[in-house]
Amino acid sequence: MVTRPTAKKVKSLDELLQAAEPASMPSKSGDNGILMIPFNKIRPYQNHPFRLYSDERLDDLVESIKSNGILMPMIVRRIESDENGYEYEMLAGHNRMNGAKLAGLTEGPCIVKDSLSDEEALMYVVETNVIQRSFTDMLPSEKAAVLALRHSKMFSQGKRNDIINELIRLENPEYKGSDETCSPLGNKLKSLDKVGIEYGLSRNTVARLLRVDKLIAGLKHRVDCDEISLRCAVDLSYLADTEQEEVEKVLSENEFKVDMKKTEMLRSYSANSKLNEKTTYQILSGEINRKPKSSSAPSIKIKHKVYSKFFSPDSKTSEIEKVVEEALELYFQTYPDRKEANTA
Structure with a gap:
């Protein structure tokens, strides 16, 4: 079996945290423990649906990492090495990795997950962001990604609770976890209603956001x-x-x-x-x-001043048209160049 020189096991939590009290970080993950992995071996989650920190929030993260290092390990899953040399895919920690790179670091502590299904991997990505930022502060497309997973036919409440408990324990080791595996709303409510109540949205808004995804x-x-x-x-x-x-x-x-x-x-x-x-x-x-321009000839109205000058009030329309026609023929016979200019 070929060894992987790119990932080295952390010897101690003191080494990882460079802090006096390392007890706030778990020493082992559920799979392979905590490894220091070079960032050039980790690719972002494909089609990552959440925006990364920017501006002041990013600046604060970078300064924190410069002062204290990465205090909470990232979560990655092992993948087959691709043509770009990536051996891991980021699930939880995109902002930490981005901030660490800007802080000048080239590697970071990671919990490595093996044998995750695509659904479980997506749960890590989504639930991490739900925990770290308020759902109400998310952009519509980000809310759509959260709701789409929650509404998926493959969605497993039990798996979701396990992942949420794990993520919360990383931030707070004193957390005892929850055994809740089903919605407290019961099974009588329809899926859209359950999801809507959980996130404070109307059924119609949930339906629209699911379409946005x-x-x-x-x-x-x-x-x-x-x-x-x-x-x-x-x-x-x-x-x-x-x-x-x-x-x-x-x-x-x-x-x-x-x-x-x-x-x-x-x-x-x-x-x-x-x-x-x-x-x-x-x-x-x-x-x-837009309505097409009319190809018919425009109607012409004779002003009353002109009309009264040449025609009596009881003149018939046919008589007027005949006079106008004869007058125009005579006019253009006299000035033939003007006829050509008007019909060009």
């Missing part, structure tokens, strides 16, 4: 930036990914506004297999709703 990354970003409302996002979520990409392309190349009328039309055209590059542009630009 089905958008491509570019459109999710526009929802987060308030360029696209939740109601409009719901309509766009029913488009195929290729159609969503075309919408994103048109929006990125122009300054078109998105409203319910446009997204409802996009969804309708998609449902009828009529949505393509051309119709997408026409809908988003508003061109498709």
Whole structure:
């Protein structure tokens, strides 16, 4: 068996924390204990749905790491080494790793997880962020990611509770844990209602956010930036990914506004297999709703001042039209170049 020179076991918690009282960190994980792993061997979680710290919060984290090191180990799962040399995938600790890199560190303490399912891995990613930041402070796409996992058919409340207990114990070793494995709301409530009550959302808002999770990354970003409302996002979520990409392309190349009328039309055209590059542009630009210019001749009104000068009040329309026609023929016979200019 080939040994892995890239990960070395921490000899002691004193070494890890560089602190006088290391008891706040567990000495072993449930799988392989705590390892110091080079950051160039850890890749971010693929399609990580949460934004990293920035500005003052990031600056504070960097300064803390410079002064105290990484006080709480990160959680990674082992993967097969890929072409970029990654051997681990980050599950819990993206901000710590980012802050540590900015602080000049090249490796950090990690709890290594083996044999995790993709669902369990996603639970670590999601629940870590729910614990670390308030759900109400999350962006719409981040809330959507949390709710999508919670509403997943593969969701396991028991696994979730185990993971939450583990994450809380990392922050507070005195925590005794909870044995609760089911929703205290009972089974009579429907899934959307249960999730909504847990996060303080209405059933309709939960349903809309679940649709947001089905958008491509570019459109999710526009929802987060308030360029696209939740109601409009719901309509766009029913488009195929290729159609969503075309919408994103048109929006990125122009300054078109998105409203319910446009997204409802996009969804309708998609449902009828009529949505393509051309119709997408026409809908988003508003061109498709503009009335075509009339090809018929404009109607001409004769002012009363002119009318009374040449015609009596009891003149018939046919008589007036005949006089006007004869007068125009005579005029253009006299000035033929003017006729050419008017018909060019």
